[in-house]
Amino acid sequence: MSQLEKVLARVDDNLDASLNRLFDLIRIKSISTDPAYKDDCRSAAQWLADELTAIGIPSEVRDTTGHPMVVGHRVVEGKSGPHALFYGHYDVQPVDPIELWHADPFDPQIVTREDGSKMIVARGANDDKGQLMTFVEAARAWMEEAGELPISISILLEGEEESGSPSLQPFLDENKEELSKDLALVCDTSMWDKDTPAISVMLRGLVGEEITLKGPNKDLHSGMYGGAARNPLHVLCDMVAGLRDENGRITLPGFYDGVLELPEDVKKMWDGLGFTDEEFLGGIGLKNPGGEKNYSTLEQIWSRPTCEVNGLWGGYTGEGFKTVIPAEAHAKVSFRLVGDQDPELIRDAFRAYLKSKTPEDFELILHPHGGDKALRMDFDAPALAKGKEALSAEWNKEAVLVGCGGSIPIVGKFKNTLEMDSLLIGFGLDEDQIHSPNEKYELKSFHKGIRSWVRVLDELAKG
Ligand code: BES
Numbered sequence: 001m002s003q004l005e006k007v008l009a010r011v012d013d014n015l016d017a018s019l020n021r022l023f024d025l026i027r028i029k030s031i032s033t034d035p036a037y038k039d040d041c042r043s044a045a046q047w048l049a050d051e052l053t054a055i056g057i058p059s060e061v062r063d064t065t066g067h068p069m070v071v072g073h074r075v076v077e078g079k080s081g082p083h084a085l086f087y088g089h090y091d092v093q094p095v096d097p098i099e100l101w102h103a104d105p106f107d108p109q110i111v112t113r114e115d116g117s118k119m120i121v122a123r124g125a126n127d128d129k130g131q132l133m134t135f136v137e138a139a140r141a142w143m144e145e146a147g148e149l150p151i152s153i154s155i156l157l158e159g160e161e162e163s164g165s166p167s168l169q170p171f172l173d174e175n176k177e178e179l180s181k182d183l184a185l186v187c188d189t190s191m192w193d194k195d196t197p198a199i200s201v202m203l204r205g206l207v208g209e210e211i212t213l214k215g216p217n218k219d220l221h222s223g224m225y226g227g228a229a230r231n232p233l234h235v236l237c238d239m240v241a242g243l244r245d246e247n248g249r250i251t252l253p254g255f256y257d258g259v260l261e262l263p264e265d266v267k268k269m270w271d272g273l274g275f276t277d278e279e280f281l282g283g284i285g286l287k288n289p290g291g292e293k294n295y296s297t298l299e300q301i302w303s304r305p306t307c308e309v310n311g312l313w314g315g316y317t318g319e320g321f322k323t324v325i326p327a328e329a330h331a332k333v334s335f336r337l338v339g340d341q342d343p344e345l346i347r348d349a350f351r352a353y354l355k356s357k358t359p360e361d362f363e364l365i366l367h368p369h370g371g372d373k374a375l376r377m378d379f380d381a382p383a384l385a386k387g388k389e390a391l392s393a394e395w396n397k398e399a400v401l402v403g404c405g406g407s408i409p410i411v412g413k414f415k416n417t418l419e420m421d422s423l424l425i426g427f428g429l430d431e432d433q434i435h436s437p438n439e440k441y442e443l444k445s446f447h448k449g450i451r452s453w454v455r456v457l458d459e460l461a462k463g
């Protein structure tokens, strides 16, 4: 048996123990956006630092102005491969609506289907605890079996990814020298389908804005004032409605500046993936694509910019009925960006648009969220070829290069602040319901994910 085969066999033998460790991590309620779970976030960070240290990657919990980071290093002398920085996030999304979960979100369950396949159901089972543990367990297998890692590894685990990473930029600025390595490895993306591994080569950027619109100085009787007092909810709905035209294009001036047409070869590659609207939309109970006309659904998700209202509220929303003109209206709106679109120019254009629509006697209050450019990897990077090689060997199927509709703000910061490229490999599936009730991760994703990282590290070590 080659050393690689021995390490892979070690992964198989360790699987139950690996799973138990993942369950321990999942049980820690590290919801970053809710201050009530601040201590849990720290506990998750400490748990990870202790695990990594025990494996042989000395790690510590580092304070930030928000939730702490976990940072660790193991330098292997005399190896030719790159020094890689692994990134994952230990925070998770809130669990609401809790009533739709089939079990306690923080009490992980293994659910077996009729065909014998198994899935892990819990908040964070995929995003990102299950995913990041595939790497941690791969490192463990190398250390236990070979006594050493194939390449030098540093670790950076964040606890604010799901809440816009407010502490990340200052932390990277302050620790630039320590964290700038040859290559970042990121495990927070999806496979193409359950049998086909993928490397994400395009990530969308994100600009978010929270809007409060204040009108009358108190909630009003809608009979007594209706017609005389302008309703903040109506004004806000007009603002939102005006953002898209009848073809689904965003109307903000300059919005499409920097949007690049998809290269023909990439378009061809994506056309060959066998994607169908029926299957994709069918899976979420829909039939007809709702976005920009003249672009395929896959292009819309991976290579076109969008605008989405993530929340819209105000007035009386409780049981029964209350005839009121609310004093305030609220919305959370986000834009996904592609190509070279500039987040700050788009924020400026959006704000100017909102101001132009705000009545003179109203007050507009804006609160920014996120502001990250989209990212496109170098298709010819040697690490990409090595990643592809390793994944194709593990899954017995050629790995495909895909886009990712989601955003992982740190990847842009790695590039811009640390001058480091990233290799985005993940084992989630689109159907995993991340951010939703009954989030899951296939046991196969977890097991073969660990084995995949074992192979990626081995490939990278070949120099
Ligand atoms: N893991 C996701 C990114 C992702 C989404 C990968 C879909 C693959 C498919 C990540 O944790 C995430 O949700 N990111 C947020 C970032 C935002 C809060 C700044 C996103 O994309 O909304």
Ligand code: ZN
Pocket: 089, 127, 128, 161, 188
């Ligand atoms: Zn994530």
